Amino acid sequence: MTIREEEIQRHTIAVLVSNEPGVLARVIGLFSGRGYNIESLTVSEVDEINVRSRITIVTSGTPMVIEQIKAQLSRLVPVFDVHDLTLESPHVSREMALVKIRNDGEQRIEALRIADTFRARALDSTLESFVFELTGDTGKIDAFIDLMVALGEVEVSRTGVVAIARGHDLDMPVVRLNKARRRHKKAEPVK
């Protein structure tokens, strides 16, 4: 139930978690259980020694819902840190797509030409197909796929968004303390 009519905004949120079994299920269960949107979610371990993964979530909602999402994420036990990149700072975000197109004749040449202007690389080709690799923001990848679809039969695999703040600040540094020191280190309270 909303009490104010507020506009829906898209936010990119970075979450640093302990890479333990079930942590992704916990995050995803939170979104489905509470009816939040996930437009994209990517995850990978970023700190092997301390076993930490970084999850990047693109979500949308009213400002009140976005605030809830961040608070709900923060209170999960294996979550170290949550940053709203959209709100906090200018950031760069990228995703990668692998796009396979099957076509022939003029359309094949046109596909190659467009790939070139998008700086997509051909990773694989046969006489009737290409696999292109393309990196960029979501808009660029959407645009490329739209063009490819107009030129043939297409299959797409996308990574989803990864993002990081611009500038020299390290929001979520990879800490590589050895185990003995870590034990005595007082971590910051979860914000």
Add this chain to the structure above:
Amino acid sequence: MTKPRSSTARRDAAPRTMSGAAVILEALKDQGVEVIFGYPGGAVLPIYDEIFKQNAIRHILVRHEQAAVHAAEGYARSTGKVGCVLVTSGPGATNAVTGLTDALMDSIPLVCLTGQVPTHLIGNDAFQEADTTGITRPCTKHNYLVKQPEKLAEVMHEAFYVAAHGRPGPVVVDLPKDILFAECPYEGPENVEPKAYRPQVKGDSAAIERAVELIAKAKRPIFYGGGGLINAGPNASKMFTDLVRKVGAPATLTLMGLGAFPASDKRFLGMLGMHGTYEANMSMYECDVMVCIGARFDDRVTGRLDAFSPNSTKIHIDIDPSSINKNVAVDLPIIGDAASILEDMLKVWKSKGYRSNDKPLADWWGKIEAWRSKNCLAYSQTSQIIKPQHAIRRLFEKTQGMDCYITTEVGQHQMWAAQYYNFDEPNRWMTSGGLGTMGYGFPAAMGVQIAHPDALVVDISGEASFMMNMQELSTMIQYKLPVKAFIINNQWMGMVRQWQELIHGARYSESYSEALPDFVKLAEAFGGVGLRATALDELDDVIDEMIATPHPVLVDVCVTKDENCFPMIPSGAAHFEMLLGPNDHAEKPTSERGMVLV
């Protein structure tokens, strides 16, 4: 909450090793656990072996795993300690789910140990396998599946830390059977703290100063306290009371918060919300500064959100950041432990030399007294047929001054208990608030009685709710727990009948309590004592006899069948649209928007 017992003597020695099952018992002892509510099965037999070998921890054998969890809740809520549960894999774990959800919704600290099939069989649909961590993920604060013997001790201690710190809640530790046999190192709780989980305890001092200033300058302030005050320990309730009295403001409490402020204090307006008092709800509607501490603007409390206290500045103090701005946008949030923040608020009040704002407060109290004079909880006990409100009021009057704890089931009797049984202290009142679980009160009373063997523990019950966990009477007989079930028998699922009458065109579909057992004979069949009051002039004697009986007692209080619970804010209505009694209803049919709400 529970202070881990220190075992410094062992700190420097190399970790001892022992079987996983022994590690579990050792960890429980080091966590100060005195009692565990459980039910055995194949997957947890190694733990039962260890229980058999020792006397430090008492095991209470319940008759259903749901009851084990509710009993642990009752134990936790009446003592402030972490409650502890042990169940087997598969059906043992799934039976515990309702209790876990109940504890999550009401922020009750529990550790529930569940058996699991051995690690090499997980995922094979083995006998009595259930995906316990998967099933309980949304109904626990956190859960663990222990797959490495060297992690067991750490996980056990972490489970207690997580259950008790920050906003408390239930934690499940799922234990594959091979881990229970494996050689595991044991370490005490000294060095174990979760790496990521560090809830904020201390409130922001600038925000606290600002809050106290707002309160001091308020013309129509109100304090609205909830279960968070109880969870923050008895001292939080004391300081809350102190602050309210210093300010000279009125206070209201949620269903979960009853007892955090003395009901006998004239500043207490009673409970607020759907079945709260007229004066509490009107004061919430018209206040200029609202101080919410440890409550969460639940839908039972706010009524229609767009008409909720429209002109107030709202201060919200809570340990859980996700409670802030969830339902209602607040002006001044302060995150932290209620006790710590109240202590700081009292210091600021003193150091700044604030005084009660007498003149405007006198006007405010004038208004409040006018609302109060409607006497919204009045009822008329005119015939020989016992009114449910009167039965509970007499129970209150006859037990006043005794060392008494009250639990309830869910329904009309629960609301009447909240209205007519008054609490002057925290931790005396245990009810299922968030989940509204019928069947909660009887096993919860059992847990309370274990913790307070000499106290009078009464489950104010309904005849329908009682039958949801009545098997626990057998447990009570076994352990000589003199719990009293005070059954308000209206022969209906009264709360359902009330909604059907008021909102569903009097279609009394499936809400009649048909084929009721004879509760007196039922008590006797189990080996307890059964009493019955069928007319007003029997009521007092029956209550006296119940109190005097040192055994489990079922009291069948035969009451008016069609009494409704008032006052009532119908679903989807605002605080000022409260129905005060049966005659109020006709003019205000429930809105379509309200119909879809529960």
